[in-house]
Amino acid sequence: MNKIGFIGLGIMGAPMAENLIKAGFAVVVNNRSRPAMERLAAHGAATAITPAEVAAVCDTVITMLPDSPDVEAVVLGEGGVAWAMRPGHLYIDMSTIAAATARKVAATLAEKGVEALDAPVSGGEVGAINATLSIMVGGTEAAFARALPIFRALGQNIIHIGPAGAGQIAKSCNQITCAVTLQGVAEALVLAEKAGVDPAKVRQALLGGLAASRILELHGQRMLDRNYKPGFKVKLHRKDLGIALNTGREFGAPLMTSSLVAELMDALMAMGQAEADHSALAWLGRRLAGQADQ
């Protein structure tokens, strides 16, 4: 058989499925709406009407879905993937969801002899298109080894973090770090502006020292340019922070500044910026500083 099923052809999933095809894999796709399936079919993918139908003809199934309930529905729901997968098959979820859900899915599939990996990514749309995603993987060593050729067609920085759920934990750590760093950079650049100093020079100076970060480099520039075209949307980062905060609560790890940034993102969304790039924390920062940011 040796086919790969790919369910969820959104902004991330579509280019990822395309990269699998380019790498020579036989791919069967499924998506809630048809047009995305048709675009992939034009690139050589087979299509299937339901998740179960995908699972019936593939020994590896990948999902790339919005949130935990979507994964639960597609995998464990009626007509779901779990129903059709067979012993020895491999399930890989690359969505960003709760670690608890990832562990539950893995446990349910294990009862059927199906191996499961949680393998959330970072790198955004650009990383998905260029196959330069970072992939954080949770699951057994054997399943990881088996999936590695697939991951290599999708990304570059591929790390086996630990057992089931560990990939999602790492992703939560990633989203926390990014969110808090974004806010720190926003506070710094807005301070420079309000104090009458050229924030571009401040960014340049900071990039030469301990304050240097990818976010200062990329999103710092966005903040200077007031370029809030996503990129990674506020509402999606907020969703991921919600998962991270719940994980922190579950495991007893207080997240003092992360929770504050989550509330600032709620403010951004309430103020109409849900679809903006997450660098829009500077947009909010300028508002709070009495500036219009236009």
Next chain:
Amino acid sequence: MNKIGFIGLGIMGAPMAENLIKAGFAVVVNNRSRPAMERLAAHGAATAITPAEVAAVCDTVITMLPDSPDVEAVVLGEGGVAWAMRPGHLYIDMSTIAAATARKVAATLAEKGVEALDAPVSGGEVGAINATLSIMVGGTEAAFARALPIFRALGQNIIHIGPAGAGQIAKSCNQITCAVTLQGVAEALVLAEKAGVDPAKVRQALLGGLAASRILELHGQRMLDRNYKPGFKVKLHRKDLGIALNTGREFGAPLMTSSLVAELMDALMAMGQAEADHSALAWLGRRLAGQADQ
């Protein structure tokens, strides 16, 4: 004349003065306590008993002092530098102090025909020893050009940010960004630990993506190693945050997460970690997560 006066031979100032001597400058040093002066004398420096005496024999005077009141006292106080400097001379303060104080000092010296630069640094003791400091400079273009040969003997990333005080504003931005990023990294790594995931693998995964930062690299490793030997002490970073928060208040730039990290540093200090490296925010994070961190 063409001598450089250097006042303040602490952990930063002593190696900086030594680097000026190595670069071929004639240096006259002054320090509150004698032993530091004697060590520099052994490297070829002349010594002077008071700041004013330094200023009497040098056409350029550098200060590297703990805080705003120290600079005010040494420059504007009785027997201070301002008293002895003459028209056409150059004063460079490389301490981290309030921008308001930097502007006041510059204005007072300007009345005497003395040019002034505020030129705080980042890069810590290692940067001071290796002459790899970042230097953020506020003052006139002319004064900056005149000081550049001196700065090149001390650091590498030398940026003229803007007029008097602008160097200190940039330094505040730097200290904010570092503090908030440190806390973000600490929250992420403690979350990984408490969730039963190897934080070293999480750090490695995050370094490959958007979460990458010098602080994740350097201080992230320190946090994993529980290596809180400074480095940059909590109490000094807290002092700098105090300056930044006052600057934010003065200019109407709210600093939501920065102020929270300042309070967390107050907690660290109250809990006996004032002399620890600022990566000890992870020490506090582990305590708040119910772990002993030893």
Next chain:
Amino acid sequence: MNKIGFIGLGIMGAPMAENLIKAGFAVVVNNRSRPAMERLAAHGAATAITPAEVAAVCDTVITMLPDSPDVEAVVLGEGGVAWAMRPGHLYIDMSTIAAATARKVAATLAEKGVEALDAPVSGGEVGAINATLSIMVGGTEAAFARALPIFRALGQNIIHIGPAGAGQIAKSCNQITCAVTLQGVAEALVLAEKAGVDPAKVRQALLGGLAASRILELHGQRMLDRNYKPGFKVKLHRKDLGIALNTGREFGAPLMTSSLVAELMDALMAMGQAEADHSALAWLGRRLAGQADQ
């Protein structure tokens, strides 16, 4: 028929059911474990094995359960209350749960012609025992009027807030206000202590002015006495804050300080104080101030 079913005989539910009996109502009780049922039987209650069995013999059913999933299970689950309730019956949930769940339950029951109220309480175990609870009610005016005689047997400050879910929204507002006020009082009293001033005199002074609150009066005294015997447990207040934060996120109302206090409560729980009274925020405050609080 005219019997009242009461499901959930915990610390709050048991005395509430007892007060209904004392007021002359015929009460049928159900609880997950038997001993609590037997204690109520000794006071004159009938008992039922399942929630559905309660609903089969009562025209009014009250639930007092720990959290949203419990209410969903007991009402909408297999063998649940909804299955057995008949048109014209009245369902009252007095648990503190998500407003979204309250609305969902109300909508489901409405399809069966059953009226529903969400009627969470405040006032704690003492209020439950003394029938002095505050009751915040969501639902129709007619259902509220019908339930009023029951509420009067349980509490004193009974307010019809609005339509289905409104009672839970009010309860979230209550738990936010209490949590933030508690933390404000804790910060003030710990500051007084660390500054070497008698916190009892500070509390007394503050009670005479704008800072006066029930929490300063009651919990302020607890904080001074280091009396953290519950009262209202940290873990329960944290659960309620979790509901409130989700509600804020759902409706786009950022909760800046509430979220911070939620994280502080997570710290308290991680540090072993989950079962302490919520005034233990001062315990954490003293720790963060470097004091042992014993």
Next chain:
Amino acid sequence: MNKIGFIGLGIMGAPMAENLIKAGFAVVVNNRSRPAMERLAAHGAATAITPAEVAAVCDTVITMLPDSPDVEAVVLGEGGVAWAMRPGHLYIDMSTIAAATARKVAATLAEKGVEALDAPVSGGEVGAINATLSIMVGGTEAAFARALPIFRALGQNIIHIGPAGAGQIAKSCNQITCAVTLQGVAEALVLAEKAGVDPAKVRQALLGGLAASRILELHGQRMLDRNYKPGFKVKLHRKDLGIALNTGREFGAPLMTSSLVAELMDALMAMGQAEADHSALAWLGRRLAGQADQ
């Protein structure tokens, strides 16, 4: 002699001086601008051109000034009160200033045999006019006893907190508690509004339980009415919070939520609400929730 000097005839000071006259004291007033002095002269006060002149003819001198530097200047500066006061005289500062400044003033005056009290007030303009201020007093028992008849002409809740500076510490505790409670109430009421629930009913319900506070009663109503006419101005409360935060830092008492509210007040001021009543925290809360609040 037995005259009372009163320096500082602002919104608070003017009615306080008037109340002393009404109570039968002989009062000599001084103020930076003349019109306020003339108004008091019309009520029977004598006037003096400088603080020192006040001190020369009075055995008790009261100051009511904006901030620490004002008190330092008026008492310790050239032509200041300290210069003219004589052994056995009494100095009472009723301003809200740093405890450190209060202790410094007391120590300096003690060297001249002059007793000093720090006696900040709460209760606002209404309390000043109606002589119902709360007065928190630091200093010796003897000085407190001596000043009591004066305090009784000005307020009602008069408490001797402890030694020099203790009054100011208590005032900081008061301002912290009020600020944090205000923000908690604002978050609750904005949540109710955004969730479609009548915030007036929520306030009414909360007043009946543990969430009850003077601030929920008075400022909660203001928030509902969008009545931000001061009252107590945001910029003044922010000034007092600045003092409290510095005190917390000095004594090692982290102020997690207080510092956050201080930043929110900075946002309010940057957004043009510096002169609004401090209940305008709800104005900011509504903005952050995407509402215009007009």
